[in-house]
Amino acid sequence: MNLIVDFGNTSIKAAIFDGKNLVRTYSDISPQNLKMLNDENNLEHVIVSSVTKSEQEIKEVLERDLIYLSSSLPLPFQINYKTPQTLGLDRIAGVAGVQELFPNENALVIDMGTCITYDFIDANSVYHGGGISPGMKMRFKALHNFTAKLPLIEPEEDVELTGQSTKESILSGIIYGISAEIDGIIRMYSDKCAHLRIIICGGDAKFFENKLKAGIFAAPELVLMGLNRILLYNA
Known part of the structure; x- marks a missing residue:
């Protein structure tokens, strides 16, 4: 059994994998819960991706050795990026997750979290x-x-294109604006690359997956799957 941990900007997610098989996921857990998961399961390996905690801090919580994700860790794909040391760990993990789901395919990963990120990997694993x-x-x-x-307002599902109040106009501008942005970027990548697989993940993916025109594969656990792939590559 392997423990996969993703310390994000706003929450901690974790998963237990048996080899390549996802056994269980955990959302919005605390460091204390992580320690319990470590203590209560017969874990062979642990991998951690963190934008908020250092490797040493996490080792002190779990009281064990672990694999700590960075751009310098051996990865199952080649990075052709000018500043790999600045590359977001969630982006690295998402690309590895796509390799697990759709090996040897051109793919665009759209991760809709605090930011919307777009990541392209080709069929040659570059x-x-x-x-x-x-x-x-x-x-x-x-x-x-x-x-x-x-005003500061919350997103809503049923939004008219033409807003007839300030609130409706903000909802229209943001929700249709994001949809148009994503559809447009997908179209531009598709023009450059034939047979392109589109994968969407992240906290806001469910909100938008039915609002987009292109055929999209939704993979809510993509980052955790990618971290497990990187773990197995390094174990």
Whole structure:
């Protein structure tokens, strides 16, 4: 059994894998819960991806050796990126997850979390980079924080294209704006690359997966699957 841990910007996610098989996932857990998972399961290996905790801090919590994800760790794909040391760990893990699901295919990973990230890997397992733009909640907060009168509102499912109030206009601008952005970027990558697989993941993926035009494969556990693939590659 292997423990997979993702310390994100706002929460901790974890999973237990038996080889390549996902056994169980855990969301919004605490460091103390992680220690319990480690103590209560017969774990062979642990891998951690963290943007908030250092390797030493996590080792002190779990009281064991572990694999700590970084761009310098051996990876199952080649990185063709000018500054690999600045590459987000969630982006690395997402690309590895796509390799697990769709090996030897051209793929675009769209991760809809705090930010929306786009990551392209080709059929020869070469990662080329992608793009970063503000996520949905960040856009709502930006309109409120950087203007004098626009309110902070929450996203809603049924939104009219033509807003007839300030609230409706904000909802339309952000939700249809994100949808148009994603559809447009998918179209541009598809024009450059035939037989492109599109994968969407992240906290806001479920909100948007039915609002997008292109055929998309939803993989909510993509990052955890990718971390497990990297663990198995290094174990």
